[in-house]
Amino acid sequence: MPSKKHPIRQAAEKPFVKTPDQSSTDTGSSKPPKKKFTGRVLVQLDPSVSTTDISRKAKTRSLRLIPLHALSAGHLNEGLDKADGIIFERLRVALVNERSAASIKQLQALRNTPFLSSEPERYIYARAGARKELPFKDTASATWGIQATNVRKSKFSGKDVKLAILDTGFDFAHPDFMGRVIHRKSFVGRQAKDREGHGTHCAGIAGGGRKGKAGVRYGVAPDSRLYIGKILNDQGEGSDGLALAGIEWALEQGCRVISMSFGAQVQKGDKHSVIFEEVAKIALANNCLLIAATGNESDREEGIIAAVNHPANCPSVMGVGALTENLKVSNYSCATVGRAGGQVDISAPGDDILSAWIDGEHEVESGTSMAAPFVAGVAALLWEEHPDVTAREIWDKLIGQVRKLGLRTVGAGAGLVYVP
Amino acid sequence: MYFCGMEFIAKVEDSQKSNIGEIAASLEGMGIQIRRIMRITGTIFGSTRSLPLAKLKIKGIKSVEQDRRLRARS
Numbered sequence: 001m002p003s004k005k006h007p008i009r010q011a012a013e014k015p016f017v018k019t020p021d022q023s024s025t026d027t028g029s030s031k032p033p034k035k036k037f038t039g040r041v042l043v044q045l046d047p048s049v050s051t052t053d054i055s056r057k058a059k060t061r062s063l064r065l066i067p068l069h070a071l072s073a074g075h076l077n078e079g080l081d082k083a084d085g086i087i088f089e090r091l092r093v094a095l096v097n098e099r100s101a102a103s104i105k106q107l108q109a110l111r112n113t114p115f116l117s118s119e120p121e122r123y124i125y126a127r128a129g130a131r132k133e134l135p136f137k138d139t140a141s142a143t144w145g146i147q148a149t150n151v152r153k154s155k156f157s158g159k160d161v162k163l164a165i166l167d168t169g170f171d172f173a174h175p176d177f178m179g180r181v182i183h184r185k186s187f188v189g190r191q192a193k194d195r196e197g198h199g200t201h202c203a204g205i206a207g208g209g210r211k212g213k214a215g216v217r218y219g220v221a222p223d224s225r226l227y228i229g230k231i232l233n234d235q236g237e238g239s240d241g242l243a244l245a246g247i248e249w250a251l252e253q254g255c256r257v258i259s260m261s262f263g264a265q266v267q268k269g270d271k272h273s274v275i276f277e278e279v280a281k282i283a284l285a286n287n288c289l290l291i292a293a294t295g296n297e298s299d300r301e302e303g304i305i306a307a308v309n310h311p312a313n314c315p316s317v318m319g320v321g322a323l324t325e326n327l328k329v330s331n332y333s334c335a336t337v338g339r340a341g342g343q344v345d346i347s348a349p350g351d352d353i354l355s356a357w358i359d360g361e362h363e364v365e366s367g368t369s370m371a372a373p374f375v376a377g378v379a380a381l382l383w384e385e386h387p388d389v390t391a392r393e394i395w396d397k398l399i400g401q402v403r404k405l406g407l408r409t410v411g412a413g414a415g416l417v418y419v420p
Numbered sequence: 421m422y423f424c425g426m427e428f429i430a431k432v433e434d435s436q437k438s439n440i441g442e443i444a445a446s447l448e449g450m451g452i453q454i455r456r457i458m459r460i461t462g463t464i465f466g467s468t469r470s471l472p473l474a475k476l477k478i479k480g481i482k483s484v485e486q487d488r489r490l491r492a493r494s
Contacts, residue, residue: 167492168492196492198492198494201494231490232490232491232492236491236492237489237490237491237492238489238490238491239427239487239488239489239490240429240465240485240487240488240490241427241428241429241455241456241465241466241487242465242490243490244429244456244458244461244463244465245456245458245465247458247461248458248459248460248461248463251460251461252460261492261493261494262490262491262492262493263490263491263493264488264489264490264491273485274431274483274485275429275430275431275463275483275485278431278461278462278482278483279431279461279463282460282461282462283461286460293493295493296493296494309493310488365494366494367493367494368493368494369492369493369494370494372493
């Protein structure tokens with residue numbers, strides 16, 4: 001009879017904690033097979049019967065059960081080779097080897113038996129907890145942000161969900177978006193064409209798909225219906241009034257999500273805008289979710305934590321913080337500061353994010369600007385899946401299905417936006 | 421006291437949303453330039469050369485705020 005390996009030792013010999021290569025963070029990778037049962041049997045013993053009497057009873061079926069204390073430390077498997085089973089005296093449990101499993105069943109069937117119940121011994125494996133500490137990396141099939149948010153697991157693509165991006169406009173001639181009907185309106189000039197790049201990048205994350213026909217996937221909701229509102233000029237600047245005009249237009253169009261990767265810095269203790277809060281409530285009542293970047297004014301390495309920007313600091317606007325490839329709060333990402341300020345509600349990938357760019361190009365950018373459209377895209381997936389719920393319910397689903405990261409909520413909110 | 425002009429946003433009372441056009445006209449009558457009226461959200465975007473924000477909180481206006489500069493966040 002070949003010797004059984006101790007399950008923990010066997011698990012250690014088959015490393016299930018992945019090394020930090022590309023496949024470790026690509027959810028499309030195959031997982032190693034895991035055996036469930038060892039073949040040995042755990043037996044619950046009657047606590048009122050002594051170990052001596054249990055051993056005596058076992059002998060009636062030619063089974064030799066020995067107490068654990070009779071073994072040298074660390075020799076459990078050897079003990080199970082020499083004897084038929086081991087009694088854990090304090091636990092009132094016996095572990096019986098594979099060849100004796102049938103005899104134990106017979107003993108269990110006897111009247112007044114001290115062998116009360118049995119179950120197969122399971123292998124136990126180290127949890128892949130270290131995996132989340134590993135840096136995600138862009139692969140040929142998906143950006144690290146798409147991997148980390150697990151959006152490829154979703155059966156939905158945001159099909160026909162109206163998703164507004166209020167920003168610097170869009171590159172409407174971008175080859176990745178050929179064939180898409182993209183609605184537009186400019187509030188800062190005649191054309192909604194993006195000459196800066198920021199708006200195209202954000203729209204690409206929320207509502208884009210792949211680079212080319214079969215390249216890396218960088219967009220969350222590729223079948224959403226994009227509504228591009230140019231409210232920032234070609235220098236990336238705008239104002240409250242322009243933002244409100246963009247929100248009004250998006251509501252007129254029946255948009256379900258409005259992604260806002262812009263803001264204004266606030267000071268610690270500043271209260272949120274009463275007007276934007278009321279507008280956000282009106283949007284929610286119109287079944288539309290406002291999602292905003294929390295801002296980039298922190299410098300954690302220097303001990304500077306800046307407060308969540310306006311309008312992300314409004315309670316009814318979902319404020320999105322940024323995460324690194326290690327799923328840590330990005331150095332620059334703003335945070336909940338003091339009681340009066342706004343809060344980070346949720347986090348999303350923000351560092352080194354690849355997406356579409358002007359002139360048909362692609363660029364890697366960092367900021368909470370990149371994080372907000374990830375959440376907007378996942379919201380679009382949820383709206384497709386649950387078309388009849390309220391915007392408040394979509395909010396609750398976004399928060400309820402986050403991947404918890406064990407980070408402080410002041411920096412990361414509820415956790416990483418995620419498709420479970 | 422010299423007062424330089426500024427842009428503002430205003431929100432009308434919920435009960436006055438249907439009257440937002442008349443409220444904006446009243447503001448225009450005060451010499452205020454109205455740039456945009458937004459009926460779904462019940463907001464007004466405008467600018468004033470001479471009046472402080474507190475003077476804009478006429479009947480039907482719930483709150484007034486100075487228009488803030490916004491920037492892309494990356």
